[in-house]
Structure formats: structure tokens, C-alpha cells
Amino acid sequence: MIQLEGICRTFDVGGRPVYALVDVDEQIESGEHIAVMGPSGSGKSTLLNLIGCLDRPTSGSYRLGGREVGDLDELQLSEIRRDWIGFVFQAYHLVPRLDAAANVELPMIFAGIARAERRRRVAAALEAVDMSDRADHRPDQLSGGERQRVAIARATVMGPQILLADEPTGNLDSESGSQVLELLDRMNDEGLTLIVVTHNPDVARRADRVMVMFDGRVTQHISADDFHGHLLPYRDPQEAQ
Amino acid sequence: MSIPDLLKFALRALSGHSLRTGLSMLGVAIGVAAVVMLTALGEGARRYVIDQFASLGTNLVIVVPGKTETTGALPGFGGVPNDLTLDDAEAIRRQVREVRNVAPVSMGTERVSFGERNRQVMIVGSTYELLEVRELGMGSGRFLPAGDWDRGAPVTVLGTTLVRELFDNENPIGKVVRIGEWRMRVIGVLDEMGMRMGIDFDEIAVVPVSTGMKMFNRASLFRVLVKLGSSGDVASAQRQILDLIIDRHGEEDVTIITQDAVISTFSSILGVLTLALGGIAAISLGVAGVGIMNVMLVSVSERTAEVGLLKALGVRRVQILAVFLTEAVLLSTAGGLLGLAGGWMAVRLLVQLYPAIPASPPTWAVVAALSISIGVGAIFGVLPARRATKLDPVAALAGR
Ligand SMILES: Nc1ncnc2c1ncn2[C@@H]1O[C@H](COP(=O)(O)OP(=O)(O)OP(=O)(O)O)[C@@H](O)[C@H]1O
Numbered sequence: 001m002i003q004l005e006g007i008c009r010t011f012d013v014g015g016r017p018v019y020a021l022v023d024v025d026e027q028i029e030s031g032e033h034i035a036v037m038g039p040s041g042s043g044k045s046t047l048l049n050l051i052g053c054l055d056r057p058t059s060g061s062y063r064l065g066g067r068e069v070g071d072l073d074e075l076q077l078s079e080i081r082r083d084w085i086g087f088v089f090q091a092y093h094l095v096p097r098l099d100a101a102a103n104v105e106l107p108m109i110f111a112g113i114a115r116a117e118r119r120r121r122v123a124a125a126l127e128a129v130d131m132s133d134r135a136d137h138r139p140d141q142l143s144g145g146e147r148q149r150v151a152i153a154r155a156t157v158m159g160p161q162i163l164l165a166d167e168p169t170g171n172l173d174s175e176s177g178s179q180v181l182e183l184l185d186r187m188n189d190e191g192l193t194l195i196v197v198t199h200n201p202d203v204a205r206r207a208d209r210v211m212v213m214f215d216g217r218v219t220q221h222i223s224a225d226d227f228h229g230h231l232l233p234y235r236d237p238q239e240a241q
Numbered sequence: 242m243s244i245p246d247l248l249k250f251a252l253r254a255l256s257g258h259s260l261r262t263g264l265s266m267l268g269v270a271i272g273v274a275a276v277v278m279l280t281a282l283g284e285g286a287r288r289y290v291i292d293q294f295a296s297l298g299t300n301l302v303i304v305v306p307g308k309t310e311t312t313g314a315l316p317g318f319g320g321v322p323n324d325l326t327l328d329d330a331e332a333i334r335r336q337v338r339e340v341r342n343v344a345p346v347s348m349g350t351e352r353v354s355f356g357e358r359n360r361q362v363m364i365v366g367s368t369y370e371l372l373e374v375r376e377l378g379m380g381s382g383r384f385l386p387a388g389d390w391d392r393g394a395p396v397t398v399l400g401t402t403l404v405r406e407l408f409d410n411e412n413p414i415g416k417v418v419r420i421g422e423w424r425m426r427v428i429g430v431l432d433e434m435g436m437r438m439g440i441d442f443d444e445i446a447v448v449p450v451s452t453g454m455k456m457f458n459r460a461s462l463f464r465v466l467v468k469l470g471s472s473g474d475v476a477s478a479q480r481q482i483l484d485l486i487i488d489r490h491g492e493e494d495v496t497i498i499t500q501d502a503v504i505s506t507f508s509s510i511l512g513v514l515t516l517a518l519g520g521i522a523a524i525s526l527g528v529a530g531v532g533i534m535n536v537m538l539v540s541v542s543e544r545t546a547e548v549g550l551l552k553a554l555g556v557r558r559v560q561i562l563a564v565f566l567t568e569a570v571l572l573s574t575a576g577g578l579l580g581l582a583g584g585w586m587a588v589r590l591l592v593q594l595y596p597a598i599p600a601s602p603p604t605w606a607v608v609a610a611l612s613i614s615i616g617v618g619a620i621f622g623v624l625p626a627r628r629a630t631k632l633d634p635v636a637a638l639a640g641r
């Protein structure tokens with residue numbers, strides 16, 4: 001479903017190029033559960049934003065469901081984000097003045113979905129993340145784990161193909177973190193393609209396979225069977241040789 | 242996205258910052274209230290002046306020597322081809338059917354003195370008929386003697402202020418005053434009546450018209466006031482007077498001013514004044530617009546992460562533009578309505594305090610103020626809204 005070929009992403013910082021992604025070739029199938037690991041600054045978030053069509057590659061080809069993303073204009077990209085992709089952020093990014101239900105409703109309002117249908121879907125999405133009894137609570141009245149569950153309900157309410165999560169448990173204690181991870185696992189079991197960026201080996205262990213990044217390159221693929229939690233997979237590829 | 246959803250979303254965003262929202266609304270409200278109040282005052286002044294002129298009666302026609310169109314000068318000043326004489330006035334009285342009364346007027350300023358005291362005042366030379374034509378009242382004594390058009394008796398009638406200044410508490414009737422080189426006996430004092438059509442009747446001395454013309458060394462009258470009968474047709478009388486003058490002078494060398502013309506002239510001058518006042522007040526709406534822009538810019542930069550989120554959710558650029566524009570327009574519209582209510586109440590209060598001035602804002606000003614205030618939100622909201630749509634979603638979400 002996701003095909004990356006020779007993807008480069010270069011930032012210009014004060015006239016100097018910063019190579020955030022270098023020659024990334026990857027293929028991700030529908031329904032896969034991928035974890036992305038790597039040291040800070042290795043390009044994990046940049047890769048995720050690119051897959052989520054929030055950013056464009058400097059060079060290379062990105063095909064999503066057979067369509068070349070590079071050929072799409074701004075409007076078409078926003079439609080892809082709306083219909084194909086859900087984002088979950090480390091910082092939740094709930095709108096503080098809106099209660100949980102209104103936050104979940106948000107993407108549907110802008111997608112022009114009728115009010116009755118919206119109400120039905122909000123109820124179902126909150127039910128799925130076990131937050132039905134907190135529908136009228138504002139974000140500041142919820143714990144971190146609860147906020148992230150509301151954010152997951154919002155990310156999935158439009159029925160996306162792909163869920164992109166950038167350190168979804170980064171701000172959570174292990175108890176609420178594992179609740180969130182179980183939720184994500186369950187959605188993946190139901191067919192959602194899941195890509196999780198994480199620093200935590202326990203989070204990565206749940207994935208089908210792990211992509212390890214270093215300095216903008218994907219340096220290692222580890223299948224779930226080979227993955228050992230005690231091994232930190234951050235290795236300089238030069239050292240490894 | 243439906244309009245009600247858009248409005249609801251914008252309202253929720255605004256109500257989150259009630260103080261900021263309220264203050265920027267207040268800016269618009271003050272602007273609109275200023276437009277309403279100032280145009281109401283201007284309109285009040287216009288109606289007040291018109292009422293003043295209208296109270297003199299509509300059946301007054303004024304003949305002024307000189308033709309405005311041909312000389313290009315104001316009537317009565319320079320470029321007068323033929324004198325407007327007492328005989329002309331007499332002819333108008335005799336030959337124009339609708340005429341009830343004619344009062345010839347000559348005018349100048351002279352020093353009036355009594356004993357040690359003296360004052361420079363306006364001297365009106367006229368006849369007995371002025372009393373009725375101008376609806377003057379007598380405080381004491383008599384007005385100029387009737388029938389004296391060309392003899393010029395050495396008598397004068399004074400205004401009340403002038404009498405007070407020259408005579409203190411003495412009775413002026415029968416006393417002799419000096420007007421320039423002329424010795425005149427005071428035979429009457431006018432009622433106190435204040436300003437009428439630009440002349441303070443309390444500060445004049447009235448003398449017989451032929452005396453006045455000699456006094457100022459003029460062959461021509463200043464003007465001829467013609468009072469028509471109550472059923473008189475103004476247009477027809479105007480035509481007849483003009484024909485008569487052309488017949489006597491061989492050309493059309495007078496200007497005829499009717500009450501209607503005077504009123505419409507003043508009305509249009511004061512209408513322009515109202516417009517100018519409204520325009521000045523509208524500037525404050527521009528200032529209010531800058532206030533709205535400022536508030537919206539703050540709002541956009543505060544909600545950078547929210548804009549990034551909306552983009553990540555697949556919200557289109559135009560929709561983000563619509564969200565922020567709607568907020569700005571809601572702000573300015575609410576402010577406009579507030580200002581309308583405030584301005585209206587202020588005008589009501591003013592009318593209560595000064596019932597003489599019929600102040601009320603003209604409809605066009607109310608409509609314009611409201612639509613400008615809505616437009617202000619739309620125009621000054623564009624820049625902040627565009628800034629929001631241009632945010633890079635990745636940077637916005639990262640709080641950069
Ligand atoms: N907008 C930007 N402008 C300039 N440089 C950028 C920008 N975004 C990312 N980078 C650079 O690209 C590189 C990869 O950044 P990225 O955020 O993808 O790292 P990451 O793997 O997500 O790190 P972390 O684990 O700390 O989140 C870094 O060197 C970073 O400084």
C-alpha cells in the first residue's frame with residue numbers, strides 16, 4: 001500500500017542542507033503493524049509526516065494506494081489526509097475549549113458529514129476507546145491516558161486506512177501507556193495499518209516488524225521473532241560491520 | 242461544512258477569550274455609535290435650520306439685483322448692470338397679481354450715537370411694509386410711517402440690544418440719535434426677536450428706505466422683499482416679476498430667491514455637513530478594524546497548534562480561511578449592533594435634554610455604519626486568516 005523509493009528530505013538551515021531522510025526505500029502492506037525506532041534526530045518524525053502527506057519529499061517517489069503523491073496538489077493532499085490517514089501525537093493535540101465528544105466530532109464537521117451521522121459515529125468512536133462516560137469532559141479534565149484515547153477516537157472516526165502514531169505513549173506512565181497500546185493493537189487487528197514511532201523497546205516489541213533509523217537512513221529491519229527487548233537496536237551501521 | 246457548524250465553531254473560539262473579544266467589539270461599537278450620534282446631530286441641525294426658515298412662511302419671494310449665472314458673482318455683489326430702484330419695487334406691487342405687500346430694502350453699516358455712547362450697527366433702510374413682510378413686532382412706539390417711500394422722514398426704529406446699550410434705562414422714544422451725519426428721531430423699538438435669516442434684529446436701526454439709500458450713497462436697492470397672498474402661486478409670481486423687470490430693464494438682471502430655494506440650498510449644505518461628520522466618525526471604524534486585525538493575529542498565533550491539527554485532519558485551506566474570517570466578521574458585526582444600540586440610546590437622551598434639536602440618525606447612516614462594520618471585519622480579518630492558512634502543518638504541530 002505504501003511504496004517509498006529513493007526518498008530524500010533535505011532541510012535548508014541557514015543555507016546549510018540538513019539531510020533528514022536519505023535514500024529511503026520501503027514497502028508497507030495494508031494491515032501491517034510497524035514500529036520505527038532510532039536515536040533522536042534520525043528522521044523518524046520526518047518519515048512519518050511524509051507518509052501522512054503533511055510534508056513532501058525533496059526527491060524520490062512516494063506511492064500511496066497506487067497513486068503518486070508527488071503529483072497531487074494541496075487540495076488533493078488534504079483530501080488524502082482526511083480520508084486515508086489518522087494521526088496520533090505525543091502531545092495529544094486536543095482542542096482545549098472543546099469537550100471530548102466535540103474533539104472527536106471535529107474532522108467530521110469539516111468533512112461535511114450530517115449532524116445525526118456525526119452524533120452516531122462520535123458515540124461509537126468514544127465507546128471503542130472506552131471513553132463514553134467522559135464525552136462531556138474537556139481535555140483539562142482528563143488524564144494523559146484518557147486524552148490519548150480521545151485523540152485515537154478522533155484519529156479513527158473518519159475510518160482511515162493508516163494510523164500514524166508519533167511516540168503515542170511518550171507522555172504516559174506504563175499503566176495508561178499499555179492501555180493505549182492495547183487499543184492500537186486491537187484496531188490493527190481489525191485491519192488498520194499502524195505505524196508507531198517509539199523509543200521504547202516494549203512498545204516496539206508489539207509490532208510485526210521494526211524499522212531502525214540512523215542519520216536519515218533505514219539501517220535495519222528486525223522481525224518480531226528476532227527482536228529482543230534487552231538489546232537496544234540503536235547501532236551505528238559502521239560499528240556493526 | 243455547513244454555515245451553522247461554521248458559526249458554532251467560530252462562536253466557541255470567540256467565547257473562550259471574552260475580555261479580548263469584548264474589547265475589540267467595543268472598538269467597533271464606539272465607531273458605529275459615533276457615526277450614529279454625529280449624523281443624528283448633523284441631521285438635527287439641518288432640520289432645525291429648515292424649521293427656522295419654514296416658520297417665516299413659504300410665500301416670500303426675494304428680488305436681488307444682479308444675475309448669478311451671467312455675472313458669476315453672488316447676487317448683490319459687483320457686476321450689477323442696472324439699478325434695482327424704488328420704481329421697480331413700486332411696479333412689482335402694482336402689476337403682479339399675487340402680490341400682497343412689497344418691502345424695498347437698502348442696507349449698510351453706520352455709527353449710531355446718543356450723547357457719549359455710540360455703536361457701529363447694521364442699518365436697514367425700508368418702508369412700513371417691512372413690518373408685515375418680515376412679521377416684525379413692536380416693543381414700544383410705532384414703526385416707520387406708512388406711505389413714505391421717497392420723502393425720507395428723519396425717523397428711526399431701533400433693536401432692543403441697541404436701545405439698551407445707548408439709553409440704559411432711559412425711554413428712547415422721542416429722543417434724537419445721530420446716525421453717521423444724520424440726526425434721526427427714535428419713534429419706536431422692535432420686539433426682542435434675535436437672529437432671523439442671518440440678521441440679528443436686536444442690533445439694527447431701521448430708517449426710511451430713501452434715507453438709507455442717500456446715507457449709503459447707493460442708487461440701487463439691496464433687495465426687494467415680496468410677500469404673496471396666502472393663496473399665491475410662487476412660480477407664477479416669480480415669472481411675472483421676472484417679465485416685468487425684463488420689460489423695464491431690457492434684460493434679465495435680477496435673481497429671484499424663493500423660500501423653497503433658500504431652504505433647499507441650506508438643506509444641501511447641511512446635508513454635506515452631516516455626510517462629513519459621518520465620514521469622520523467612519524474613520525474610527527477603520528481604527529476599530531485594526532483592533533480586530535490585531536486580536537485575530539494574536540488568536541492565530543495562539544492557535545498555531547490547532548491550525549496544524551486541522552491541517553493534519555485534512556481540513557482544506559479555504560475552510561481554515563473561512564473559520565478565521567467568520568470569527569472576525571462575527572466580532573465586527575456584534576460590535577456594530579452594540580454600537581447601534583448605544584448610539585440610538587445616546588440620541589434619545591440628547592433629544593430628551595435638548596428637545597429643540599430634532600436629532601435622529603438618517604437611515605442611510607445607520608445602514609452604512611452597520612455594513613461598514615461588517616465589511617471591516619471581513620477586510621481586516623483577511624490578513625490573519627491568510628496567515629493561518631499558510632502555516633506549515635509540521636512546524637505548527639511541533640509548536641514552531
Ligand atoms: N523543519 C525543519 N527544519 C530544519 N531541520 C529539520 C526540520 N525538521 C527536522 N529537521 C532535522 O531533521 C532531522 C530529523 O528530524 P526528526 O524530527 O525527523 O527526528 P526524530 O527521529 O523524530 O527525532 P526525535 O526522536 O527527537 O523526535 C533532525 O536533524 C532535525 O534537526
Ligand SMILES: [Mg+2]
Binds near residue numbers: 044045046166
Ligand atoms: Mg520525532
